[in-house]
Each structure stands twice: as C-alpha cells, then as structure tokens.
Amino acid sequence: MSILANRSAVALGAASCVITLLAGPLAGGLAAQQHTLEHLEIIEGETDTAALAKASQNPVGELASLPFQNNSIFGFGPGDDFKNVLNIQPVYPIHLGENWNLINRAILPVVYQPELVPGQGSTTGLGDTSYTGFFSPRKPSKLVWGAGPVLILPTSTDTQLGPGEWAAGPSVVMLKMPGSWVVGFLASNFWSFSGDTSINFFSGQIFANYNMAKGWFLTSAPIITADWEAESGNRWTVPIGGGVGRVFKIGKQAVNSSGQLFYNVERPALQGDWVFRFQFTFLFPK
Secondary structure, three states: OHHHHHHHHHHHHHOOEEEEEOOOOOOOOHHHOOOOHHHHHHHHHOOHHHHHHHHOOOOOOOOEEEEEEEEEEEEEOOOOEEEEEEEEOOEEEEEEOOOEEEEEEEEEEEEEEOOOOOOOOOEEEEOOEEEEEEEEEOOOOOOEEEEEEEEEEOOOOOOOOOOOOOEEEEEEEEEEOOOOEEEEEEEEEEEEOOOOOOOEEEEEEEEEEEEOHHHEEEEEOOEEEEEOOOOHHHOEEEEEEEEEEEEEEEOOEEEEEEEEEEEEEEOOOOOOOEEEEEEEEEEEOO
16 A cells, blocks of 8 residues: 555656646746736737736746645545645746757645554655756747656655655647637656666646636646556546636735646545645746
8 A cells, every 4th residue: 555655646746747737837838939028918918917827827938936736635545534735846947048948847745644554643744856847949839848857856754755766757748829728738757767666657737728807717737647557457547627716916926826626537546536736826927
C-alpha cells in the first residue's frame, strides 16, 4: 500500500502544473503575443481584467505568477479518509534573445496524508519537488506551444509523502485561443534514475477555459495520470469535472481565483473518489 500511496503523491505533485494545471490555474497566453498589459487592455475592446483573465491561461506566456493550488481529496486510502495537497507553484519567464522564451515552473507540494496502515499514524510534510522548463517561441502564432525537460527532486520529508527519488523526462504543451476560448493540453513522462524505486510515470492535463465579462471564466482542467509500473487495474487516474473562476484586483494586485470539482471515473485502489481544487494566484503582468 505504501508504494501506491507514494506514487499518488508524485502524481499530485508533478502533474499539477497544470499544472496547472493549472487550470483557470495556468499562467499567460495573449501575453505570448503582446508583451505589455497596456497592449492587452485594448485587444478587441476587452477590459483590463477580462484581457488578463485570458492572458493568465497559457502555461508558456510571458506572465510571472505565484499560484497556491490546494487539492482536497476525499475517499483516500483503505479507510476512505481525507488527504490534502497544497502545491506552491511559482512561474517565472525569461527572454532568450528575440525569438525564444524559457518558462520556468516549479511545484513544491505540502502534503497531509492519513493513516494507511494501522498504527502508522497520519503524516504531514513536504513531497518531492518538480521543475519544468518550457522553451517556447516568442513569435505570434495561432498554435502556441512549448517543450522542455521535467525534473523531479527528492525533497520529500517522509517516504509516505513521496519516493524521494531523482527522476526526469520530456514535457510538451500546445494550445489555441479562438475568441473567448483557451483550449489545449500538457503532457509529460518521467523516469527515475537513482535509488531503489523504479518510476515510470505519465502526467497529462487537458484544459478548456471559456472567458466571460468582468474577468469571470468557466474552466475544466482534469489531471490524467498513469503509473506504468503498476498493474493494469491500478494504473490510471482519470477525473471528470470543472468549475468557475475570476480574475480581479485587491488594491493594485491582480489575482486569479478558481474552484473545480472532479470525480475520478478511473482510479488506483488507494486514490480518492472526489477532488476539490481551489487555486489562488498572484499575477505579475509586466
């Protein structure tokens, strides 16, 4: 049971990039084509918050952000308990000359996990950290894309919160932004290259956002994972669901807040049935 639980921790850590993702929870899109908020304000007559809402939904845009994504998992483990994963997910873009950007995305998970084995007790601490570096062209295009490496760092403070292994692999994201929509996908696979635990893990996120007036948007960004080392019946996690969010300002600080509810139609034995994701993101447009 502990191996399955450890792999669930890796899934919720590395796959949340999404995400974010995630995820209304993703960061920057029109910003990939327009490099200042002043330009965003006048695109197609959109308002400040409406333009920024759409700009905050591309994982490879030129928008720095600091998301706090909380995943509350219900029905987790053999006792159908509650598990919580708070992902701290800073995003920082860097210009590489006139033609390319490097979008740096990190995820540090803070995990509460209930007791899995009688007498073991619950555990709270850090999970394994993930870093993704997306190389993305700066030239405007109808198809926005980025690709680069994902690296898992063994920062977990307990073996119940993550396997504590180094792992790495490729990651890619593609999206389009027709009208009020932002739709796309993000996928990665990583393999361990140290330690005793063999990891071969896929993480994918399909995201669709429909933007409305005054910064409101509808969103669905389920995180689909597959543990290729597990038996076929315990391999996939496939959620369905979605929610709503809004971009607004607190004083002069732009923020993005969203909530989504998912039901896992396919899941490993220890994974929960329901996941409620709440995200609060500080946005830093240039």
